[in-house]
Amino acid sequence: MIRTTFQKLSLPCLSLKKCEMDSLKLMKCIKGCVPPLDGGSHKGQAGRIGIIGGSLEYTGAPYFAGISALKVGADLVHIFCASPAATVIKSYSPELIVHPLLDQPNATNEISPWLDRLHAVVIGPGLGRDKQTFEVVSELINVMRQKCIPLIIDADGLFLITENPHLIKDYPLPGVILTPNKIEFERLQAKLIGSYGHVDLSQLGGHVSILGKGQTDEFFSGCAEVQWQNGTGGSGRRCGGQGDLLSGTIATFLHWTLNNKDLVADAEMENVDKSTLAASLSCYAASSMIRLCNQKAFQLKGRSMLATDMIDHIHDSFEELFGQ
Structure with a gap:
């Protein structure tokens, strides 16, 4: 993963203290959320994930986000992209449901009915910066706000939010997860400087969390009890597409943890918001798994490793961390 360290959020309530939940406790909670393969569920229950992204120039990113969501265990993935990207994305995998609607005249009206089917939505992979x-996308965020759909925002979606933070301000539960790398994090920091010169995440409201990607991944939240750092696994190889794999993985785990949020909050965290805890668990699960995929692929391919090589290790990494 990226070899960087993030400047800590400085407000007392947001400073990243020693993790209240150690890795063993985090993993125990996550394992309790993984749906069993016992034949007792129907298609769609394990996750219907949406990806908003994909443009003429960038077709790989939405594929990486979508295929990782599926291979982790989601049942269905819908990709809403610009029309020039659709055929290319479809050619990567027949499992992905591709909607070439983002650049259509009535895009918001065409996409909105599909949102009711989705458990979580990733915004940003391959989105581009077309005005x-x-x-x-801004209109769609407002629609999803009304429907209370959980969001994961990455890549060019983060550029949009940094320029227009009001789009997610006071977003309702289950909330929003931002997944910036070092440069994206610094841009966001510059936008959220409070009156005392500190980074003030509370400007976005109480239901926005940040997963800072780096040599050590760090989860920031207004709730100190669910914050953590994760530096296990990974490698020095930083190829494109790893963040997209991460965002799709978060989406699937987020659906699972939200589905089981009433079960994982024990007596020690009875005052912790359960949706915020679910966001923390999903990010830790995804961080751990993608870092392990990176490590395994790097051991085989070294400097030649690509994000596609990491996909091949999703299954064995999942089993190693979480069981079947």
Whole structure:
């Protein structure tokens, strides 16, 4: 993963203290959320994930996000992309349901009915920075706000939010997870400087969390009890696509943890918001798994490792961390 360290959030309530939940406790909670393969569920229950992204220039990113969500265990993935990207994305995998709607005249009206089917939505992989696309995505965020759909925002989606933080301000539960790398994090920090010169995450409201990606991944939240750091696994190889794999993985785990949020909050965290805890657990699960995939792929491919090589290790990494 990226070899960087993030500047800590400075407000007392947001400073990253020693993790209240150690790795063993985190893993125990996560394992309790993984749906069993006992034949007792129907198609769709394990996750219907949406990806908003994909443009003429960037077709790989939405594929990486979508295929990781599926291979972790989601049942269905819908990708909402610009029309030039659709055929290319479809050619990568027949399992992905691709909607070439982002650049259509009535894009928001065309996409909105599909949102009711989705358990979580990732915004940003391969999105690009076209002004018209940003206008459509901004409208869709407002629609999803009304429907209380949990969001994971990455890549160019983070650029949109950094320029327009009001789009997610006071977003309702289950909330929003931002997944910036070092540069994206610094841009966000510059936008959220409070009156005392400190980074003030509370400007975005109480239901926005940040997973800072780096040599050590760090989860920031207004709730100190669910914050953590994770530096296990990974390698020195930083190829494109790893963040997309991460965002899709978070989406699937987020659906599972939200589905079981009433079961994982024990007596020690009875005052912790359960949706915030679910966000923390999903990010830790995804961070641990993608870092392990990176490590395994690097051991085989070294400097030649690509994100596609990491996909091949999703299954064995999942079993090693979480069981079947």
